[in-house]
Amino acid sequence: MMKIIALFRKEGYKGEYEEFQRVSGTDREFFVVMGNDQGLKALFRASLMLDAVEFQYVLDDKHVFVQGDADAS
Numbered sequence: 001m002m003k004i005i006a007l008f009r010k011e012g013y014k015g016e017y018e019e020f021q022r023v024s025g026t027d028r029e030f031f032v033v034m035g036n037d038q039g040l041k042a043l044f045r046a047s048l049m050l051d052a053v054e055f056q057y058v059l060d061d062k063h064v065f066v067q068g069d070a071d072a073s
Contacts, residue, residue: 004030004046011053013044019065031056033065041065 001020008017018041019033028048035041043056043065057063 003048004032007046007048007051008032008034008044008053013053021065031065033059 015034015036018035021031023029030046032044032046033041034044041059043059045054045056059065
């Protein structure tokens with residue numbers, strides 16, 4: 001996790017790291033939920049292979065972060 005946090009800091013992102021989830025099929029890419037002091041949360045994809053962080057979307061009523069073991073119904 002320290003490598004992921006270092007990657008976010010290198011890219012200039014600041015906030016609270018709330019959730020980490022490995023992207024299926026790889027051990028070098030992760031989905032990360034970050035929150036800020038205004039209560040906003042966003043989903044990012046962090047790639048240790050590409051040494052890059054990519055913003056996905058802001059989490060809200062229409063966009064939520066689902067854990068891997070969540071019920072699909």
